[in-house]
Amino acid sequence: MLLLALDTATPAVTVALHDGTSVIASSSQVDARRHGELLLPAVDRVLAEAGLKLDAVTGIVVGVGPGPYTGLRVGLMTADTFGLVLGVPVHGLCTLDGLAYAADGTGVEGPFVVATDARRKEVYWALYDDPRTRASEPAVDRPADIAGTVAGLPAVGAGALLYPDTFPDARAPEHVSAGALASLAAEKLAAGEELEAPRPLYLRRPDAQVPKNYKVVTPK
Known part of the structure; x- marks a missing residue:
């Protein structure tokens, strides 16, 4: 292999x-x-x-x-x-699973949260029971909106480091x-497990959008 x-x-x-x-x-x-x-x-x-x-x-x-x-x-x-x-x-x-797995051996055992920077003052995040077991589906939210859900949990990832009010116990790895x-x-x-298909997990629409008043020009 x-x-x-x-x-x-x-x-x-x-x-x-x-x-x-x-x-x-x-x-x-x-x-x-x-x-x-x-x-x-x-x-x-x-x-x-x-x-x-x-x-x-x-x-x-x-x-x-x-x-x-x-x-x-x-x-x-x-x-x-x-x-x-x-x-x-x-x-x-x-990608969040990779960050969780990398946290193994760093003192983070579980439960914990992984959060990456989603821009727009939001984070991509998920909960983990341990470095190999995800306990929630990946989501994108403003940190303040999930503060109650992640309260008291250690957190890894750049998203956690950006928002210490929501993730006061933020740790490495960052990326x-x-x-x-x-x-x-x-x-x-x-172990004979089947992995995911290589399809993007965006969770929201791309930043670039066609202007609403875009004028379509057609040949005469």
Whole structure:
């Protein structure tokens, strides 16, 4: 098994290779505006670090969000393209699940909450019983609106760090890592579990909209 994992659902552009036992190469850069520019060089970098070619990959793992439309689609389209070219399966995993899994061993056991920055003064979030067990569906809300639900719970993720009034016990990790996604996927696949389809989890409409008074110009 050689899994190529990637995620662009948060400001982190993150890529990793996993051989079925452990992560053998990884790269993460935080830049919310350069997902498309940074992703492919990161793939090249981890392959070179591992001394492998792309055609050695036997499966793709991609974070499906939730995340902003522009960044999220970069990773998903790249994963789909790799899967098509290589003829290998493409597996989706919730980005929040990757963050929860990465919290294992950091002192966070459960229950806890994972929250990432959704912009517009909102967070993408979900509750977890432990680093491997999600207890609620991913959602997007204003922090003040969920304060009662998450009260008293430790929280991980950049969204939690941004709103200390709602998440006073915010902890690392801040961003998801492809290494955590790959390790979680390898664990699930080894147990015979079926992973999600690589489809985006947006939770809301994209920021870019066609103006309401847009004038359609047709040829005469």
